[in-house]
Structure formats: structure tokens, C-alpha cells
Amino acid sequence: MDWIENLQNAIDYIEENITEKIDYEEVAKRAHSSTFHFQRVFGITCGFTLGEYIRRRKLTLAGNDLLSKKMKVIDIAFKYGYETPESFSRAFYKFHGIMPSQVKQGCSLKSFSRLSVKLSLIGGTEMNYKIEEKPEIILVGYKKRFTGVPYGEERVKQEEAFLTSTRAKQWLLIGASCDYSTDYMVVTNIDDDGYDFYVAYELDEWTRKELFNPNVTGVDFMDKMGFETIVISKQTYVVFETEKKKRPIADYTELRKKIVTEWLPTSDFIFANAPEVVAMHWRPNGEWAKERYIEICLPIEKE
Numbered sequence: 134m135d136w137i138e139n140l141q142n143a144i145d146y147i148e149e150n151i152t153e154k155i156d157y158e159e160v161a162k163r164a165h166s167s168t169f170h171f172q173r174v175f176g177i178t179c180g181f182t183l184g185e186y187i188r189r190r191k192l193t194l195a196g197n198d199l200l201s202k203k204m205k206v207i208d209i210a211f212k213y214g215y216e217t218p219e220s221f222s223r224a225f226y227k228f229h230g231i232m233p234s235q236v237k238q239g240c241s242l243k244s245f246s247r248l249s250v251k252l253s254l255i256g257g258t259e260m261n262y263k264i265e266e267k268p269e270i271i272l273v274g275y276k277k278r279f280t281g282v283p284y285g286e287e288r289v290k291q292e293e294a295f296l297t298s299t300r301a302k303q304w305l306l307i308g309a310s311c312d313y314s315t316d317y318m319v320v321t322n323i324d325d326d327g328y329d330f331y332v333a334y335e336l337d338e339w340t341r342k343e344l345f346n347p348n349v350t351g352v353d354f355m356d357k358m359g360f361e362t363i364v365i366s367k368q369t370y371v372v373f374e375t376e377k378k379k380r381p382i383a384d385y386t387e388l389r390k391k392i393v394t395e396w397l398p399t400s401d402f403i404f405a406n407a408p409e410v411v412a413m414h415w416r417p418n419g420e421w422a423k424e425r426y427i428e429i430c431l432p433i434e435k436e
Contacts, residue, residue: 136398139164141250170403176282177393184325189245192228199236206233262373272363274333283320310334318411368407370430377426385427407432
């Protein structure tokens with residue numbers, strides 16, 4: 134139960150220092166974890182970022198103070214770490230839907246409760262996986278900055294909208310790809326504000342070199358497509374696969390969370406600071422309705 138106790142220790146530290154500037158390294162230390170690993174696990178487990186949790190808790194407590202204490206808005210703003218009353222008022226309105234000055238007029242407030250970690254029985258299911266040392270891979274793709282954490286319903290909605298609205302870019306890169314059967318999704322640069330989400334394909338060296346050469350492509354718009362070269366360094370990954378079927382997306386969403394809540398706590402690994410790679414085997418050689426599957430590759434290192 135160490136990981137449960139460690140997570141609770143980190144949350145307790147946040148709550149005890151909620152009016153101070155929270156040091157993420159110190160929070161992770163209380164969980165006996167690296168900062169990167171703790172933020173990833175926190176986001177997957179809770180469904181929101183560490184920064185979002187701290188922000189919501191501060192604004193909840195600020196609302197309570199405005200309602201029950203004879204304090205000025207400026208004093209409460211400084212108490213919870215806002216540099217100006219204006220920045221506090223903007224954040225307060227975004228969370229509560231009212232201005233701080235309206236609190237005593239009988240307007241309703243939102244409350245975001247303190248987290249408490251409890252042991253619950255999960256698992257009891259088989260999960261097939263493999264640990265692989267993957268070589269460097271060079272992809273070409275395009276990105277969008279997603280909000281929230283890279284797990285759960287928020288990602289599902291953003292991913293679906295991004296994929297369905299950029300078909301022409303996908304078709305172009307599929308045509309240039311050396312591996313027609315596989316689409317790649319890459320998640321990187323994760324922080325409190327969101328993460329970069331790439332749609333990418335594997336192109337050979339010559340194609341990558343000539344992709345933006347109008348004398349080869351015969352068109353003058355390739356440099357306007359927003360394509361980037363993505364170099365994913367050699368890294369150890371834990372690899373899970375969904376069941377082969379026509380529509381494995383729902384399984385893929387659920388599997389990501391199970392990896393962290395069921396597999397990771399019982400392993401000797403933590404998340405490494407490297408990109409997450411998803412290989413979508415969308416056009417297999419066999420019968421599409423039965424052979425499609427998704428491969429989830431999460432970067433890991435020894436704890």
C-alpha cells in the first residue's frame with residue numbers, strides 16, 4: 134500500500150501549504166517519486182492536472198473566506214498567491230461564475246473538495262504486456278496543443294475532433310508513408326496547461342528530405358501544411374495492445390487508465406520523461422473488421 138500512502142502524503146503536504154507557492158518537486162518528494170512521474174500518475178488517476186487541483190482548492194477556500202470572514206478582496210488575493218486583485222478576480226470568476234464582490238449578495242459558490250485516497254479493490258484481470266527497448270524512430274506529422282491531461286474523456290473529445298478535421302493532411306502523409314498500415318499518435322511536452330498531440334507517419338529518409346521541395350512534389354504549399362519532423366530517441370517502453378476488432382477505440386481509452394492504476398503500482402517501473410507513442414494499426418493486411426488494434430507504448434525506467 135506504499136503508493137496509496139505516498140499519494141496521500143503528497144496531497145496532505147499540498148493542503149497544509151495551500152496558501153503558499155507549491156513546489157512540485159517537494160510534492161513529488163513526499164510521494165517518493167520524480168516530479169515527472171508524479172504529475173503523470175496524478176493526472177491519470179485524478180483526471181485533472183496537479184496545477185488544476187491546487188488552483189481549484191485555492192479558489193474554493195478563497196470563496197469560503199469571502200463568505201465567512203471580514204477580509205478585503207485584495208487581502209484574500211494575496212493570501213492565495215495572486216499577484217494582483219485583478220488576476221484573482223479573473224480566476225475567481227472563471228471558477229465560480231461570479232465576481233468576488235458578489236459573494237455576499239447571496240450568489241452561489243462552487244466547492245472543490247479535498248482529495249482523500251482510499252484503498253479499493255481493483256484488478257483481478259489479466260493484462261498482457263512486454264518491455265521493449267525501442268530504437269530511435271523518426272516520424273513526420275502535425276500537432277495541436279490539447280488542454281487538460283492526456284487521459285480520460287477530455288482527450289477523447291479533442292483527439293476525435295482533431296483527427297476528423299484534418300483528413301487531407303492524413304491522406305497526404307499516408308500516401309508518402311513507407312508503412313501504409315500504421316498511424317502514430319505522439320504525446321509530449323506535458324505540463325499544467327496541457328500537452329502537444331501529434332498525428333504522425335513514418336517516411337523514409339529520401340521522402341523526408343524532399344517533402345518540401347516543389348521541384349519534386351510539383352506543388353508550392355507543402356511548407357504551409359504545418360508538418361514537423363519528430364525524433365523519438367531510443368527508450369525503454371512498456372507495450373500493451375488492445376483486442377483485435379473493428380472499433381478498438383473504447384478499449385484503448387480504458388486500457389490507458391488500467392496500465393497506471395493496476396499495472397504500474399505493482400511493477401518496478403516509473404514513467405520516464407519521454408514521449409508516449411500510440412501505434413494505430415488501422416489498415417491491416419487481414420480483414421479490417423477483425424484485425425484492427427492499437428498499441429500503447431509508455432516510456433518507463435527502473436524505480
